[in-house]
Amino acid sequence: MSLKWRTVVLIGGILACFAVLLPNFVDYRDLPWPLNRFRPLSLGLDLRGGSRIVYTIDLDQAVEDRAAEVRRDLETRYLEDAAMTVKPTVRTPPTPLGALSVFAPEGVSTDDIWKGIATDYSDTVEKRSCTEEQNEIAREREKKNLAPDQVQALDKRAEDLKRTVCFQVSSSFAEGIRKSALSNAVNTIRERIDEKGVAEPSVVQQDESIVVEMPGLDDDKKQETRDIIARTAKLEFKTVDDGSAYMRRLYQQVGKLPGSKEGEASDPAARELGISAEIDQWKSEETGARHMDPFLMARDRKEQMPRSWADKHGCPDKVDLDKNKPTVECRITGRQLIERYIFGDKDLNIEGLVDKDHSWAVPDDRQLAFELDEPHKDAKNKEPFWRTYYLERATKLTGATISNAVPHYDSNTNRPVVLLDFNRYGARIFGELTSQIVGKRLAAVLDDKVKSAPVINQAIRGGRASISMGSGDVHRAEREVKELVNVLKTGSLPAPLHEEAVSDLGPTLGRDAIQKTQLSFILGVILVIAIMVGFYRKSGWVAVFAVMFHVLVTLAVMALFGATLTLPGIAALVLSVGMCVDGNILINERIRDELLLGKSVRGAVDLGFSRAFSAILDGQFTIAASAFVLLQYGSGPIKGFAVMMLVGVFTTVATNTWVTRILFDWGIHRKKNATTLSI
Numbered sequence: 248m249s250l251k252w253r254t255v256v257l258i259g260g261i262l263a264c265f266a267v268l269l270p271n272f273v274d275y276r277d278l279p280w281p282l283n284r285f286r287p288l289s290l291g292l293d294l295r296g297g298s299r300i301v302y303t304i305d306l307d308q309a310v311e312d313r314a315a316e317v318r319r320d321l322e323t324r325y326l327e328d329a330a331m332t333v334k335p336t337v338r339t340p341p342t343p344l345g346a347l348s349v350f351a352p353e354g355v356s357t358d359d360i361w362k363g364i365a366t367d368y369s370d371t372v373e374k375r376s377c378t379e380e381q382n383e384i385a386r387e388r389e390k391k392n393l394a395p396d397q398v399q400a401l402d403k404r405a406e407d408l409k410r411t412v413c414f415q416v417s418s419s420f421a422e423g424i425r426k427s428a429l430s431n432a433v434n435t436i437r438e439r440i441d442e443k444g445v446a447e448p449s450v451v452q453q454d455e456s457i458v459v460e461m462p463g464l465d466d467d468k469k470q471e472t473r474d475i476i477a478r479t480a481k482l483e484f485k486t487v488d489d490g491s492a493y494m495r496r497l498y499q500q501v502g503k504l505p506g507s508k509e510g511e512a513s514d515p516a517a518r519e520l521g522i523s524a525e526i527d528q529w530k531s532e533e534t535g536a537r538h539m540d541p542f543l544m545a546r547d548r549k550e551q552m553p554r555s556w557a558d559k560h561g562c563p564d565k566v567d568l569d570k571n572k573p574t575v576e577c578r579i580t581g582r583q584l585i586e587r588y589i590f591g592d593k594d595l596n597i598e599g600l601v602d603k604d605h606s607w608a609v610p611d612d613r614q615l616a617f618e619l620d621e622p623h624k625d626a627k628n629k630e631p632f633w634r635t636y637y638l639e640r641a642t643k644l645t646g647a648t649i650s651n652a653v654p655h656y657d658s659n660t661n662r663p664v665v666l667l668d669f670n671r672y673g674a675r676i677f678g679e680l681t682s683q684i685v686g687k688r689l690a691a692v693l694d695d696k697v698k699s700a701p702v703i704n705q706a707i708r709g710g711r712a713s714i715s716m717g718s719g720d721v722h723r724a725e726r727e728v729k730e731l732v733n734v735l736k737t738g739s740l741p742a743p744l745h746e747e748a749v750s751d752l753g754p755t756l757g758r759d760a761i762q763k764t765q766l767s768f769i770l771g772v773i774l775v776i777a778i779m780v781g782f783y784r785k786s787g788w789v790a791v792f793a794v795m796f797h798v799l800v801t802l803a804v805m806a807l808f809g810a811t812l813t814l815p816g817i818a819a820l821v822l823s824v825g826m827c828v829d830g831n832i833l834i835n836e837r838i839r840d841e842l843l844l845g846k847s848v849r850g851a852v853d854l855g856f857s858r859a860f861s862a863i864l865d866g867q868f869t870i871a872a873s874a875f876v877l878l879q880y881g882s883g884p885i886k887g888f889a890v891m892m893l894v895g896v897f898t899t900v901a902t903n904t905w906v907t908r909i910l911f912d913w914g915i916h917r918k919k920n921a922t923t924l925s926i
Contacts, residue, residue, distance in 0.1 A: 250912050257909055261796070264803035271806070288802060289462060289811040297462040298469060301748040302436075302476075304457065307344055308742040309428040310421045314345040315642050317368060317416075321349065322641065335360060338612055339640065342379050345416030347372070350407055361412045373417040377408050384408075390605065397606065425455075428742055433457055439475050456747065462811045477744050482646030482714075484680070485638045487688035487700055488613060489527075489540035494637045497607075498524045498541035500600070520594045521545055525634075531686030532704045538686060543635045544620075545591035546628075591633030592617035592696075614640045616690065618697035636690055636697050643680050643689075648673025654728045657715065663728040664713045674710030682706035693731070694743075764817070771821065775828060783835050785925035789910045790831035797827045797895075797902045804894050815888040823895025826870065830903035833859040852911050856904070863903050871896045 269278065270287040277283075318337045325334045333352040340346045349364070351357045364372065384405050388398075416424075429452060436459060437450040449460035461472060488494075501517045502524040517523070527540040595617055600607040609615055616636045622629055651668040669677055681689065681703045690700040691714045699715045714731070775794065779787035801820060805812060838855030846854065870892060877889035 250909070250916060253905075253909050254913070257906060261799065264799045267803040267806050268799075285806065286809065288806045289809070290813075293814045294812065297460060297751075299748075299750045300459045300461070300473065300476075300746060302457040302459065302744045303455065303747050304429060304432050304744055305742045306425040306428055306455065309424050310345045310416055311339075312742070313371070313420075313424055314339055314347055314416050317371065318347060318641055319643070321347075321364070331355065340380060340611055343375070343415060345421060346375070346379070347414055348377070348380070349412045351410045351412065357410060357412050361414070364412070364414065371416060371420050372414045374412075374414045377411055377413040380408055380411070380413070381405070387605070429455065429457070432742070432744070436476055440472065457744075462813070473746070477746065481694055481743075482649070483642040483692045484644040484677070485616075485640075485642060485690050485692055486680075486684055487540065487690050488637050488639055489538050489687060491613075491637055493610070493613070494541040497543065497597075498526065501543060502541075516599055517543075521548055522594055529702055531702075533685045536686055538702075540637075540688070542637075543595050543597075544632045545594045546630055546632045547591050548589050548594075550589070592619075595633055595635055612640050614638050616692055616695065616697045618700065636688075636700055638690055638692070644673060644676055648676065652732045654725075654732055655713065657713070660715075662715060662721065663725045664715045665728055665731050667712045667714065669710045669712070671710075674708075677710065677712065678706055678708040764814070768817070768821070771824075775824070779828065779831070783925075785914075786835055786838075786911075789907055789914075790828060790835070792910060793831055793902045793907045794824055794827050796906050797898050798824065800898045800901075801891075801894055804898070805891075810890065811887075813884070813887055815884040816891045819888045819891030819895060823892065823899055826866070826895065827899045827902055829866070830859070830863045830899060831907060833862055834903065834907060849915055852915060856908055856911075860904060863900065867896045867900050 266282055267285050268288070269282060270285050318339055321335075321337045325331060325337070328334075333354065335352060335355060336350040338348045338350070340348060349360050351360050361374065365374075384401055387393075387401055393401075433450055433452050436457065440450065440459075440461070449458070451458050459476065461469065501514045501522060514522075522543055522545045524541060524543050527542065528537065530537050596615070597607060597609075614637075616638050617633050618636060619631055620634050621631050648669050649667050650670040650673075653666050655664050655666045656662065657664050684703050685705060687703060688700045689703050691698045691712075693714070699713075776787075776791050779790045781787070783790065798820065801823065802812075804810075805816075810816075834855055837859045838851050841851035841854045842848070874889045874892035874896065877885055878893065881889055
């Protein structure tokens with residue numbers, strides 16, 4: 248490439264770096280496109296401060312999950328036991344924590360049941376009395392106006408307790424689960440933040456809380472990072488209980504009256520909330536059996552409330568710009584009023600029905616789950632709606648059996664999905680599960696929300712499945728896919744997180760230390776300029792320009808990739824400045840040697856760069872290898888230092904071998920017949 252075009256590329260690179268760094272001096276929102284696409288360089292906790300968030304983790308949920316695992320294992324064992332003609336029934340009562348019970352049918356001894364459980368789970372469970380179940384039956388009996396069939400059902404439950412083995416996760420094992428869950432949560436949160444690219448966060452455990460300190464990000468990035476941290480990413484596969492008597496009864500209660508308007512419910516309370524009931528119907532391709540699945544549906548709604556309500560309930564003014572809806576339940580719209588949003592899944596929890604009549608309570612071994620769905624293309628109302636699924640509470644398979652997760656696009660709908668690859672155990676269990684429920688639906692439940700519930704037409708043996716991201720905005724679905732892949736790869740949290748407190752932090756180094764750091768950096772730059780110019784004259788100014796270009800490119804690369812500048816990063820930058828100066832010294836000394844040997848200026852420059860190149864490249868390869876090792880095995884400040892060193896290696900080689908050469912060539916071009924060089 249000619250000198251002219253090399254110069255054009257160099258000037259273009261300098262202008263591009265200034266454009267990337269411009270938002271550090273001017274508000275990016277005031278800049279024209281495409282300059283407003285860049286963001287200012289973020290400073291770390293040690294230089295600027297940031298946010299401090301205190302999380303608590305629902306450790307009891309980790310214990311409940313262990314109880315669910317024991318239940319699944321027992322159900323599988325009883326199912327495979329050919330000697331048992333009538334299978335025992337395993338349940339997980341809501342209380343006490345980690346409780347299980349096994350009902351032994353006629354011909355099966357409760358002692359034998361407990362002996363088998365105690366042998367296989369001696370370190371996990373301990374026996375308990377069935378007092379909680381007895382007290383529950385007694386409380387039900389005290390209610391007035393019980394129907395004869397309800398009394399009969401209570402009598403049967405009391406009689407069944409005599410043939411029931413009651414046990415629970417042992418207190419010592421539960422304590423171990425809590426400690427393990429807390430430790431795993433700390434590691435998972437740290438990995439998620441690292442994957443997000445937030446440099447050098449602080450994630451520490453304090454008693455039963457987790458304290459996360461993030462550097463000074465802008466509000467959008469801060470909220471996005473908080474959302475990723477809070478994602479439990481607890482993926483479960485559960486069977487949909489279609490055609491159940493409970494849902495048929497619920498449909499009759501809420502469903503449409505004869506002659507009513509389309510979508511209008513018969514229940515006054517449901518009609519007021521905009522809840523209606525529908526029925527899904529399909530025919531199994533494998534068995535030919537017809538399936539009917541009644542469900543409730545509701546849409547998000549909003550209502551005007553007095554400002555005093557917002558003050559009492561603490562509703563902040565926070566709006567999600569992507570959906571143009573609040574991320575919380577209300578926003579302030581005037582001096583006296585607030586606009587309160589109620590999401591459809593909250594309306595569908597049937598708490599009102601249960602409060603009026605306890606017989607509407609969902610059975611212990613079942614649960615209502617919700618999915619955000621999209622209307623049929625021919626429907627009049629095109630708004631997405633929430634719908635219910637009546638699921639078996641027992642988890643058939645969890646995300647722990649997933650070996651890989653990748654984003655993909657469904658060839659039929661062209662919507663983003665997540666492809667899941669199961670490990671060997673997961674593939675086997677998934678294949679057996681799908682073979683047992685042919686014709687039924689299998690729900691993929693992520694963080695207690697149904698993401699998809701396809702009909703299983705045949706057994707899926709390949710060890711691969713997919714999860715769609717529901718309905719609504721495609722761009723939002725793409726972001727959800729990316730976040731889900733991220734959290735599944737780093738691992739799911741062992742239990743849900745709860746954000747307890749958020750506060751702002753000042754610089755952890757202290758302002759005095761930062762000012763001293765700035766002073767030392769300025770003094771270092773002045774000394775470099777003085778030494779280079781003092782030793783190499785005008786050629787020293789070439790080295791000074793090369794160093795300035797090196798720093799400019801390094802900072803621009805950091806800003807372009809959204810990295811955070813911290814004290815270890817500054818240390819790496821200063822070290823890379825030293826490497827850049829060292830490369831210029833090698834070049835200048837080689838040129839000096841060639842001039843002393845009587846070479847022409849052009850020949851001395853050509854040989855100087857040629858013979859210094861191998862030494863520069865050798866030194867940078869060594870540094871790159873060291874930085875790569877630190878990047879692979881380091882974390883926090885060490886990882887940030889390593890990233891900056893790798894960037895510095897690239898910019899140093901480019902500066903020494905390309906930028907410096909352009910400046911020397913320009914000097915020779917201006918004085919074609921020069922016999923000396925100011926070096």
